[in-house]
Amino acid sequence: MTADLHRLALSVLQPGFEGATAPDWLRKALGEGLGGAVLFARNVTADTAGLVASLRAENPGVVVAIDEEGGVVTRLEAREGSSFPGNRALGVVDDVALTERVGRQIGRMLAELDITLDYAPSVDVNANPANPVIGVRSFGPTADLVARHSVAYIQGVQGAGVAACAKHFPGHGDTVTDSHLALPTVHASLAELRGRDLPPFEAAIGAGVRSVMCGHLLIPSLDPSMPATLSRTILTGLLREELGFDGMLVTDAIEMKAVAAIYSPGEIAVRALAAGVDAICAGLVTAEGLYEIRDAIVAAVLDGTLPEERLAEAAGRVHALAEWYAAQPRDAEPDDAAGMEAAVRALTITGSARLTAAPLVVEVNTRHNQAIDPNTPTGLAAALGEVLLGTERTSTPDFDERPVVLVVHDAARHPWVRETVAEAVRRRPDVIVVETGIPDEPAGAAHIATHGISKVSAKAVARWLTR
Known part of the structure; x- marks a missing residue:
């Protein structure tokens, strides 16, 4: 028993x-x-x-x-x-x-x-x-x-x-x-x-x-x-x-x-x-x-x-x-384009910008919730680096003469992130802002909302910026 x-x-x-x-x-x-x-x-x-x-x-x-x-x-x-x-x-x-x-x-x-x-x-x-x-x-x-x-x-x-x-x-x-x-x-x-x-x-x-x-x-x-x-x-x-x-x-x-x-x-x-x-x-x-x-x-x-x-x-x-x-039968057909198609179609873009030189990618790292593996990358610096050799990634908004891509997450939830974006736009009106979470009001020369963090979303942004 x-x-x-x-x-x-x-x-x-x-x-x-x-x-x-x-x-x-x-x-x-x-x-x-x-x-x-x-x-x-x-x-x-x-x-x-x-x-x-x-x-x-x-x-x-x-x-x-x-x-x-x-x-x-x-x-x-x-x-x-x-x-x-x-x-x-x-x-x-x-x-x-x-x-x-x-x-x-x-x-x-x-x-x-x-x-x-x-x-x-x-x-x-x-x-x-x-x-x-x-x-x-x-x-x-x-x-x-x-x-x-x-x-x-x-x-x-x-x-x-x-x-x-x-x-x-x-x-x-x-x-x-x-x-x-x-x-x-x-x-x-x-x-x-x-x-x-x-x-x-x-x-x-x-x-x-x-x-x-x-x-x-x-x-x-x-x-x-x-x-x-x-x-x-x-x-x-x-x-x-x-x-x-x-x-x-x-x-x-x-x-x-x-x-x-x-x-x-x-x-x-x-x-x-x-x-x-x-x-x-x-x-x-x-x-x-x-x-x-x-x-x-x-x-x-x-x-x-x-x-x-x-x-x-x-x-x-x-x-x-x-x-x-x-x-269950497990014979689903490969559809390798589905993820990228969804990522591209999900981009919400305000403004216009194009990168022709390697940028400085500044990642403003908010603390993700604990359902998310802490090592999951946004991947944007890597995706841009595949197209523009010399792309660098930093977490410190110490801008130089290079093009700047500012990556933020859930700016609408974090006043300090909104302030960081506002200061970046003041110092560099040509800054490109990429929002990977729930977006705030658009800011920057271009504002790109991916509505999520993924490898394909990063690649979709890189393609648009280097089109």
């Missing part, structure tokens, strides 16, 4: 780990029934396919998951930047056929590595311009725009044979706090939630999305006492019973301080499972940490805190997602 419970408890866990090879404890746990594993940029090498194969050698049905949104959130291409421009750029273009093409190519990239699940897309409506964690990860600020592009993206990823995941239920767009750091509160009324935040999730469910990720969010109009991750009212009452979602529901990473500052990992897992969650994402754990979570789940079943039927239901949904993946 206890051995079966141990296996059931392990089957609902999706841990991350250090290194480019699977540690011994992870391989052992997979053999004991561990149901998932999460890959991050720290795990990615030229032989990521070999890493995934080693996981499947221990458990062929393991759900291998990754955050590959495109744009600023990329794990597979974190070192050079994504081949796809990200959600906000796709929303600016507003061509659902193109969004589906991009989603299919992201799915194809994962399918080639035998990855089961993409923790994407973000279907949050970025209703609050001050939002520090969603921003360009959202397709835009309105429900209808986000809903139609969410559907297209999901159809693309799943059309390539990889499960998609709509996140962060019931909506992380109207927040001013990053849930990696503290518990955000969504102050919207129930009517606002139903009119703005829920429609993209309803559309995703209608499109057959295989997974939903819940956000660590306090939403008093739905449940004044518990974060969504731990709220049966929100996850079972709203998502399951009212919206009709019957796929795999996974938590955001449980080490995020929004919940980790309140409960231990084991208690988070037990409470989330009781609320209706099927899979627990633990972004980085040790062997001891993994088994502590497993043992907490087993203890909760034995003392009646967590019904065994609920745990078995959760495990069944994890297995059902793995079985869906195993049955």
